[in-house]
Amino acid sequence: MIMKRIILLFVLMSGASLLFCQQRAQQANRTTKKVEDLSNYVNPFVGTQGDGNTYPGAVAPFGFVQLSPDTEIKDWEADSGYEYKDSTLYGFSMTHFSGTGCPDLGDFLFVPSVGHLKSQSGIKESPGSGYITRFSHNQEKASPGYYSVYLPEYKVTVELAATERAGILKFTFPKSDSANIMIDLTHVLQWKAIWSHLRIENRQLVTGFHLIHGWAKERYLYFAARFSAPFSACGIVNDGKPVLYNTYRFTSKYESAGTDIQFYARYNTDNQPIIMVKVGISAVSTTNALENLDTEIPGWNFDQVVANTRKKWNQELHKITIEGNREEKETFYTSLYHAFLAPSVYSDVNGEYRGFDQNIHSAKNFTDYTIFSLWDTYRAVHPLFNLIQADRNADMVKSLLAHYDQSVDHLLPIWSFYSNETWCMIGYHAVSVIADAYLKGIHNFDVQKAYQAMKTTAMNPDYDHVATFNKLGYVPCDLENESVSKTLEYAYDDYSIAQLAKALGKTTDYNYFIKRAMSYKNSFDPVTRFMRGKDSKGIWHTPFNPDDYQNSGDFTEATSWQYTWYVPQDVQGLINLMGGKKQFAAKLDSLFITPSKEVEDIHGIIGQYWHGNEPSQQIAYFFDYAGEPWKTQFWIHQIMKTQYGNRPNSLCGNDDCGQMSAWYLFNVLGFYPVCPVNDQYVIGSPCAKQATVVLSNGNKIEMKANNYSEQNIYIQSMTLNGKNWNKTYIPFKEIMNGGKIIYFMGPEPNMKWGTEQNSQPFSLSAKN
């Protein structure tokens, strides 16, 4: 045991030293040559240019703190606050979304400067108009848990590191009698600080708070910031004016509250160029923020914080290892990194968290998580977690259930973060996440209660015409927006509930929900052979054009071309509706080659297949169901090759809290949870020569793709646990206790493999 700890310590040392000191890194590498530092393959800039909406800053796995530079405040296209094309930045704030399609967060901006203090941000079009300042990617570095940048206007080097609930900023100043570190409490991405409060607790400690009205309507966040040296001067700016005593009535210069608050600390750096600030955050209180800070970063060893977090990352990154060239590895491990950012830890080190009712609760026997981008993440992120983050996923389920307990609407979360429901996107996919977790063997939660929450959610009398859906079998387009997408997704969600009902022996419920799961049929127009809006009298929505984005509002961020395929629980049923496999496959073919109208916000376009957004992401597998698995293999490789990579602009669409990345990870392995809640992974085509997955139960999946190359993308044959395997899916039970998957690849399709009867993945209609 002790040996192991010593080795780990060396790993950790190596993590830090690689960044700071070539010599030390070499020493460390000598001692740890057998444990690969996978963080070396992570490029946090991937996705920061264009629509990926990731951030490059310092973060621990699933960390509440994402300490990162903000180059954008008001750009809806840079929801993480960072756009790689920018050459100016505002400062460094504590929290950021990874890959969302809506901006928010960006709490508590730390701004270094030298000389005259500017308390207003200015705008990027006009550098010098405020504290916004220039930077260049040439003088910028990022790796898991570490970020640095040089700010030439002030000659300041900024380095950032983070633990789960705290961050540390290291500023290396030039010699100056007025080196400033400002905290802007009003700064937030896109939205509005309703109220802020700041207290200068002593000459090295500041605490504060703000209430943000944003995408989350009412979001509270507290911080505590310790400075490595006593301020030579400090002050508060409230509404642009310094907080001063005016001799009429005393005003404390050590605290202030209002709608626009900044704090500044000033230093003489003639003899001490380095000033560090470590910052804890909490959604509960400044007391908890301070406790989080002092627990997670007790000292002032910046390198140690970097090393500790890098060590944590390496532990996480070792959960799937692959063989490949540098680009493949960078793409892969960066995807793994991005998949391990959200949901993020939300409860404090003492277990307290702010509930959805805005009361303070204590998380008993679990860690509360936040940022549930469920419309995205039920597809591949949580299925991935079921394999390699089982304990965290159990806590995430508990977090969903806590939210349900605190919901006045008696609903599981839709798209929730920081104790708020945004009501963003559609469906009630928490039911899929919960059922999926249970059915994949995660039983460390109260499943009866969870089932009740799922059922109550699906029976809600108010939410998005679920009640009408239940009555008519579809959501009518005259009563409800995005009616077709809602019908289709409700049907899938109900399939999820049915699966858990079945597992719990609730036969009546199973029959009820499995019937609802077939409701997708009611949206299929047999004439156009597309999913199409239908009004409450049963009349198809006219005009109808499958190319039209949202077609008069019937579809969610898509056209009928994409949504027509959203029947993961019953692809065979859809095949039947379309007149058989031939017609179905022909339509699938045309999907990938029919040009799309140009639509803003939609990227990753391959014909009418839009990989940049989630509604398309299961479609390429549907050739498996139609008996043409080589086409799945072809298109998977096309997508993998064209839509991913290791460059800032490599993500073709929002990473959506890891969904785009998790899609990639599964597809490297050669399979994907097309219908997450059932017990099958559908086989695509592997995109690495070899991979090892360390399951949460300790067992391993060993994947090997013999003869794999850029040309050899077609499965010739495969074995599963030593048996010849001709089915186009892998049952969960075959890999849950470890498994050996060997693909044999070639440059031409094997049109026999996977095409026999009964080799197709599960479909409700096929089963019946």
Place this chain on the structure above:
Amino acid sequence: MIMKRIILLFVLMSGASLLFCQQRAQQANRTTKKVEDLSNYVNPFVGTQGDGNTYPGAVAPFGFVQLSPDTEIKDWEADSGYEYKDSTLYGFSMTHFSGTGCPDLGDFLFVPSVGHLKSQSGIKESPGSGYITRFSHNQEKASPGYYSVYLPEYKVTVELAATERAGILKFTFPKSDSANIMIDLTHVLQWKAIWSHLRIENRQLVTGFHLIHGWAKERYLYFAARFSAPFSACGIVNDGKPVLYNTYRFTSKYESAGTDIQFYARYNTDNQPIIMVKVGISAVSTTNALENLDTEIPGWNFDQVVANTRKKWNQELHKITIEGNREEKETFYTSLYHAFLAPSVYSDVNGEYRGFDQNIHSAKNFTDYTIFSLWDTYRAVHPLFNLIQADRNADMVKSLLAHYDQSVDHLLPIWSFYSNETWCMIGYHAVSVIADAYLKGIHNFDVQKAYQAMKTTAMNPDYDHVATFNKLGYVPCDLENESVSKTLEYAYDDYSIAQLAKALGKTTDYNYFIKRAMSYKNSFDPVTRFMRGKDSKGIWHTPFNPDDYQNSGDFTEATSWQYTWYVPQDVQGLINLMGGKKQFAAKLDSLFITPSKEVEDIHGIIGQYWHGNEPSQQIAYFFDYAGEPWKTQFWIHQIMKTQYGNRPNSLCGNDDCGQMSAWYLFNVLGFYPVCPVNDQYVIGSPCAKQATVVLSNGNKIEMKANNYSEQNIYIQSMTLNGKNWNKTYIPFKEIMNGGKIIYFMGPEPNMKWGTEQNSQPFSLSAKN
């Protein structure tokens, strides 16, 4: 023991029944004839007209909830929200100040109506412009813990009752299919709701919160309201618009947050005319508000709540009983009632409270109190509490110390409420309250810590030029506003610290602070024989006119005429400065007969003596020090007769959280704590034939004024505990274990009594 409880139950029954049912009251009176229902003598309307700034609503002794009608929102002259002259009211809100000079509170307005719902308040100049509605004093009643009014426009009778942390509203509606009860979360007296949040937890429970930026810069209050019957309809109005689902993205109709929020419940009252709402409040959370509510008002028996609180009031009111006619008794018991309203309980039933640092703390072994109008209340309110509310005063001291612990400025409170410092008024009189408590035998707090807090406060480097005062011996008028008043009050406060230093054996500190206590001399101008501003170079402030209100800002709400006498710790020193007793007494004579310039806001004027504000309130006793105690006796009676009474307009100035009332109470007994922190009560002239004070230690002071009448106001002689007593003061030790004070009164002054050498009260200079 059981017998006693039965009797108490009857008392309690009687309390309720007097109000509601003549027959039941008579029964109750028969069983409890020996225990007088002193609440009958309390008229909560006293002080509601003009400057008294009291409120007529329902409140328990020291209750956190003051459930009362609001007739004013924006009138700085009606700081309790109620002005007796008004004939319209907005509704009924949960919290109110009693007698302050600044408005705030008025949280969570409950508004009944019938028919079309109005969510905006309207203005009183234009009834019908909103929910504001007419009322008349003919159909209005108030008694301790109970208030009722009939609203003719809606034919609704409203009755209010309160416990410490909860209130109950009983609405008797006419038959209607649209009887409304609205809660306006935006309503607050004078100031601004920054943010509100409302949740409809179920069909009979609503919770909510608002953050107020007011006199308290950042004030959080939460509520939980249970309704006696399920709503037939309900809804939320946000920014004037109903909160509805719009089919684009779901919006919960059960919760909303924003800057302008109302909730309404609707009832059909055809068969249920009575709807009750019970409401708990908390500064911590809605969870705590609900716990407060359910603990204090578990059922739906409105009469029982009224009766329980009336019983509590009767217990409190029995602490001092007097003999007198109805008017005298009403004036007296109403004063006692007003003296027992503030500071008010702040911690929740579970002990949690919001600290001055805005973190949630747990009050260990004490109840946290709030609303410390210390500039007023250190004079007579806390001295009164030392005698008859010792346990509460100990908790108040602990509350002051908790505030100190949480203060970034390391200061005891100045004028604090609801976790905020207002910095209102001057001095640091918490030191007087703490020293006074300890020296009067209240030792149930950490006195060493308390002393440190007092000393640190008096040594603060930032607060109101205390540091300069310490250096120069006075506050210079060129550096600081209200410099003369501050000099004088700091000197008194330092005398307080010195007294505790002495008691704790801290001789060095005693010598230091007793020197500071003599600093008043530095503000005395020997030429004009007035206290006068002096600049940092020692030059007297010119022009100077002792009649000028605040004289260029040197005085606090006063002229030099009033402040010249603010030397309670050393009246003999002032006598010496003025050239001896003759000159001193002559100047005192002229104080009471020199006409004042007319000044807005100043009332209770007798010459230059302004009883309506605190700086004058010790002056009438100074004749005792000058050897002319009959003049004290004369003026005390003048003030008592002209400045107090039992009518709405009877209070000549702000009651200031009970200070005006406590002044009255002491003077009925014939003595007053001129210099609160020393061990003497200075004798005035009794204003009742007989009084009994039940001290907190269980002993009694029996006061008798033989031959007292409206004419017989002069003390001829007196005995103290059976001894002839010729001194014009009563030592604390003579009454702390009970005492018998017998005055012998007559129509003409006895110019010998109290005039011998050594019969004068303590003065620092006399002692030396």
